[in-house]
């Protein structure tokens with residue numbers, strides 16, 4: 001018992017789960033998953049063209065993928081944009097209301113914009129009018145936001161679908177889309193060449209007091 005390397009056992013289990021559950025990356029440029037256009041397009045491009053494995057699958061990702069694989073959930077939808085096939089799925093439809101689940105560290109105060117785009121696209125593609133995003137927080141709290149489908153938002157999403165498809169076809173890397181997403185992005189070093197250096201700064205040295213004393 002004492003010789004067992006529990007850390008390694010746990011790491012192996014997480015690796016295996018990540019492998020089995022993580023979503024497949026689409027290879028065909030003519031097929032776009034809607035989830036690819038509500039995030040940074042540059043990241044979605046790298047995922048297809050020059051992927052770097054994202055370290056560890058977070059619980060939130062596991063939850064989403066598990067929900068998707070439930071037999072009673074996941075309503076899939078497809079939509080044609082020119083010759084591009086756009087794919088999306090909602091976790092559930094109950095009483096004609098589309099429901100999208102989103103596990104979050106803490107309940108947001110507003111509907112997160114990327115989730116609004118996602119739900120709105122679900123409503124158009126699945127031909128429904130109303131939908132709800134249901135957020136589950138780590139501490140068990142939940143909060144939901146409803147949305148009625150809106151055409152302008154969907155048009156903007158379709159514009160991004162075309163952009164991603166064009167860039168993939170032309171093998172052109174999309175521009176940077178700086179956001180908080182960058183903090184956890186596996187392509188951070190590709191986008192920002194930041195040198196890791198330990199710098200000790202004090203308020204005195206910043207204001208120049210220290211220099212005067214020396």
Ligand code: SF4
Nearest residue numbers: 040043177182185191
């Ligand atoms: S670091 Fe930011 S800009 Fe670069 S790919 Fe990731 S999310 Fe996009």
